[in-house]
Amino acid sequence: MNAAPASKVYTLPEDLPLDCGQVLAGAQVAYETYGELASDRSNAILVCHALTGDQYVASKHPITGKPGWWERMVGPGLPIDTDRYHVICANVIGSCMGSTGPASPAPDGSPYAMRFPVITIRDMVRGIVALLDGLGIARLHAVIGGSMCGMQTLSLAANWPERAERVLVIASTARHSAQNIAFHEVGRQAIMADPAWADGDYYAADASPDNGLAVARMAAHITYLSEEGLTEKFGRRLQDRSSKSFGFDADFQVESYLRYQGSGFTQRFDANSYLYITRAMDYFDLAEEHGGKLANAFDGSSARFCLVSFDTDWLYPTAESRHIVHALNAAGAKVSFVELSAPAGHDSFLLPHKQLDRVVEGFIK
Amino acid sequence: MNAAPASKVYTLPEDLPLDCGQVLAGAQVAYETYGELASDRSNAILVCHALTGDQYVASKHPITGKPGWWERMVGPGLPIDTDRYHVICANVIGSCMGSTGPASPAPDGSPYAMRFPVITIRDMVRGIVALLDGLGIARLHAVIGGSMCGMQTLSLAANWPERAERVLVIASTARHSAQNIAFHEVGRQAIMADPAWADGDYYAADASPDNGLAVARMAAHITYLSEEGLTEKFGRRLQDRSSKSFGFDADFQVESYLRYQGSGFTQRFDANSYLYITRAMDYFDLAEEHGGKLANAFDGSSARFCLVSFDTDWLYPTAESRHIVHALNAAGAKVSFVELSAPAGHDSFLLPHKQLDRVVEGFIK
Numbered sequence: 001m002n003a004a005p006a007s008k009v010y011t012l013p014e015d016l017p018l019d020c021g022q023v024l025a026g027a028q029v030a031y032e033t034y035g036e037l038a039s040d041r042s043n044a045i046l047v048c049h050a051l052t053g054d055q056y057v058a059s060k061h062p063i064t065g066k067p068g069w070w071e072r073m074v075g076p077g078l079p080i081d082t083d084r085y086h087v088i089c090a091n092v093i094g095s096c097m098g099s100t101g102p103a104s105p106a107p108d109g110s111p112y113a114m115r116f117p118v119i120t121i122r123d124m125v126r127g128i129v130a131l132l133d134g135l136g137i138a139r140l141h142a143v144i145g146g147s148m149c150g151m152q153t154l155s156l157a158a159n160w161p162e163r164a165e166r167v168l169v170i171a172s173t174a175r176h177s178a179q180n181i182a183f184h185e186v187g188r189q190a191i192m193a194d195p196a197w198a199d200g201d202y203y204a205a206d207a208s209p210d211n212g213l214a215v216a217r218m219a220a221h222i223t224y225l226s227e228e229g230l231t232e233k234f235g236r237r238l239q240d241r242s243s244k245s246f247g248f249d250a251d252f253q254v255e256s257y258l259r260y261q262g263s264g265f266t267q268r269f270d271a272n273s274y275l276y277i278t279r280a281m282d283y284f285d286l287a288e289e290h291g292g293k294l295a296n297a298f299d300g301s302s303a304r305f306c307l308v309s310f311d312t313d314w315l316y317p318t319a320e321s322r323h324i325v326h327a328l329n330a331a332g333a334k335v336s337f338v339e340l341s342a343p344a345g346h347d348s349f350l351l352p353h354k355q356l357d358r359v360v361e362g363f364i365k
Numbered sequence: 366m367n368a369a370p371a372s373k374v375y376t377l378p379e380d381l382p383l384d385c386g387q388v389l390a391g392a393q394v395a396y397e398t399y400g401e402l403a404s405d406r407s408n409a410i411l412v413c414h415a416l417t418g419d420q421y422v423a424s425k426h427p428i429t430g431k432p433g434w435w436e437r438m439v440g441p442g443l444p445i446d447t448d449r450y451h452v453i454c455a456n457v458i459g460s461c462m463g464s465t466g467p468a469s470p471a472p473d474g475s476p477y478a479m480r481f482p483v484i485t486i487r488d489m490v491r492g493i494v495a496l497l498d499g500l501g502i503a504r505l506h507a508v509i510g511g512s513m514c515g516m517q518t519l520s521l522a523a524n525w526p527e528r529a530e531r532v533l534v535i536a537s538t539a540r541h542s543a544q545n546i547a548f549h550e551v552g553r554q555a556i557m558a559d560p561a562w563a564d565g566d567y568y569a570a571d572a573s574p575d576n577g578l579a580v581a582r583m584a585a586h587i588t589y590l591s592e593e594g595l596t597e598k599f600g601r602r603l604q605d606r607s608s609k610s611f612g613f614d615a616d617f618q619v620e621s622y623l624r625y626q627g628s629g630f631t632q633r634f635d636a637n638s639y640l641y642i643t644r645a646m647d648y649f650d651l652a653e654e655h656g657g658k659l660a661n662a663f664d665g666s667s668a669r670f671c672l673v674s675f676d677t678d679w680l681y682p683t684a685e686s687r688h689i690v691h692a693l694n695a696a697g698a699k700v701s702f703v704e705l706s707a708p709a710g711h712d713s714f715l716l717p718h719k720q721l722d723r724v725v726e727g728f729i730k
Contacts, residue, residue, distance in 0.1 A: 019611075020611035021611075114613075117611070118611040118612060118613075175601065176601070177592065177595070177596055177601075178592075178595035178596050178598070178599040178600055178601065178617070178619040179587065179590075179592045179595045179596070181601070181617050181619050181620060182583075182587045182595065182619050182620075182623055183584075183587060185583070185615075185617075185619070185620045185623055185624075186580060186583045186584045186587070186623070188613065189579070189580050189583060189623075189624070189627070190555055190558075190580045192613075193555075193559065193576035193577065193579070193580055194558065195560055211558035212558065214554070214558070215551060215554050215555045215558055215580065218547075218550070218551045218554060219551045219584050222544065222547045222548060222551070225544075227542065227543075227544045227679075230542070230543035230544045230547065231542055231543050231544070233543070234543040235543055236540065236541070236542075236543065236546070236650060236653075244648055246384075246385035246386075246482070246483040247483060248479075248483075248553065248557075248640065248644065250550075252543070252546050252550075252647065254543040254546050254547050254550070255546060255547075255550045258547055258550055258551070258554075259550075259554070262554070275613065279613065282617065283609055285601060288601075314592075314679075
């Protein structure tokens with residue numbers, strides 16, 4: 001990947017304590033903001049990002065040049081209306097777009113690489129809460145997140161309940177299942193099997209483990225899409241040819257698409273960050289953090305919650321959202337829940353969906 | 366992998382024509398048989414094997430020392446009763462357990478490697494039909510197969526309809542879906558990304574692409590199991606430790622299990638065979654072979670068909686079996702169909718299942 005581009009960067013004034021027992025000294029959190037902060041600081045909305053996302057939620061990605069990953073949702077007059085709200089999106093600790101991660105220099109000046117401590121979702125949120133402190137935002141109007149961002153959203157609501165009035169969790173889960181862990185483990189093994197990974201010490205080398213990272217991305221990408229969505233989009237259609245080649249080129253469109261997803265990803269993402277962030281997701285189990293009972297995580301919460309799932313999402317299926325809703329009910333929290341119909345599987349939260357727009361807009365009003 | 370062990374081997378007396386237009390000269394088919402062939406040759410049952418299976422359906426695997434892959438189904442007094450039937454199981458062309466494949470010597474004496482022609486499911490069946498000719502078996506009492514063996518079973522029924530009286534297809538499909546192709550493509554890319562793959566020319570080298578092959582196997586293995594089955598078997602339980610290591614070892618049992626599946630597989634399977642056989646499966650589309658209409662494939666067939674699916678199989682879900690049943694109905698064929706309930710996903714056909722036993726036993730009577 002290329003060097004991380006400039007973004008707003010907040011250097012934490014204090015050591016960031018981590019769940020593993022270590023601390024990160026001088027950690028930085030890169031972030032973007034959209035819309036004006038009201039004088040009473042009451043209109044801030046935190047939008048978290050997913051595994052391979054970043055802070056460029058509604059502005060052009062500086063490496064790929066592509067639009068922000070949720071431009072259809074965040075902006076003037078859009079469901080998360082930047083004419084009304086001050087939207088903050090921060091790159092998570094462990095990532096590679098300006099926040100401190102394995103590619104960042106350790107205190108000795110060399111990249112952390114695998115010396116970077118193993119972090120958790122709660123550690124990521126700790127970093128973001130420190131940023132909110134730095135920005136003087138005591139209480140968020142809302143925190144919103146899909147997929148891994150939903151985990152952060154839940155973690156913030158559970159561990160810093162005073163920091164958010166509204167909590168919107170989309171296509172997410174309160175714990176990683178065995179199947180979720182299994183897919184991530186395949187990705188990690190693909191990276192680590194790449195000789196260019198070199199035990200993580202590739203930053204000064206000529207090559208980085210792009211082949212392994214691409215395979216990891218390809219495997220993960222399948223889980224983001226539904227079987228029906230793949231069939232509709234590609235079926236068994238051939239790629240730029242009228243008949244099978246009887247070879248190992250990408251004969252099928254779906255092969256070509258996956259290869260493109262894999263190779264494109266390596267341009268913008270660091271393989272070690274992929275290891276650390278998938279590990280954090282696999283470690284995530286909100287109930288375990290709260291005495292084994294998910295309802296405990298939300299005990300006495302005064303926030304309003306909204307859960308959204310998609311009927312074709314097999315990565316974090318509706319049952320996972322329902323599980324969270326039951327826990328919130330048991331904790332006496334205010335919660336609404338909707339399962340939306342969408343053909344595209346897990347990635348539906350990133351795609352145009354009028355009902356999702358209405359849910360988001362209505363919930364944060 | 367180690368060298369393929371001795372098995373019965375039939376050398377085809379004629380060139381084997383392939384769908385790609387090439388021929389295989391001097392091709393060999395390795396096979397095992399169980400039970401006596403009746404003097405009128407009327408009691409032969411062909412059992413095909415799956416992607417990574419082999420001819421050792423009911424006898425010890427010569428490399429791993431493990432029991433045959435369907436020992437609970439094939440044997441004296443078992444549903445496929447070798448006291449009554451003569452059971453034949455042949456290693457498919459392209460594989461690596463004695464039948465001609467990429468590891469076999471080409472006419473020039475060196476291994477074919479990637480010079481091996483790209484084969485199809487129909488080519489595999491051509492090889493098996495040639496073996497049946499050699500064995501003097503004009504008509505099978507039954508042909509039985511699950512997963513990829515189900516594809517071979519369907520292909521035999523469609524292309525050599527006079528060769529089988531009964532056709533039993535378990536947990537299979539008449540075509541590979543976009544998602545099926547996608548998972549296979551991840552596996553192929555993992556192998557090809559391994560520098561030890563060396564464009565397939567690794568047979569004389571010190572190393573073979575075991576890392577890539579292990580990743581391929583891990584990714585595929587997830588698709589053989591259901592989400593529920595994985596949760597039941599492993600959940601989020603830790604492997605030989607009381608708390609998370611905050612490292613990249615296999616903390617979770619499911620990680621340890623997958624790594625074991627991956628590394629164990631490389632002992633007994635050839636990476637190039639994995640490429641060729643997955644390609645054959647991805648190319649499989651029985652309707653396409655028959656003018657785009659699946660019913661055409663079974664036109665005028667006098668065989669009795671039985672289709673079995675499992676409710677938790679997301680690799681080849683029940684809808685795929687039903688699709689075949691509808692085509693058989695449209696073709697006026699005799700067909701029965703049952704969806705069985707089993708927690709284990711696609712692999713259920715290999716596991717103990719009394720209802721499956723009864724279906725198999727009853728159908729071949």
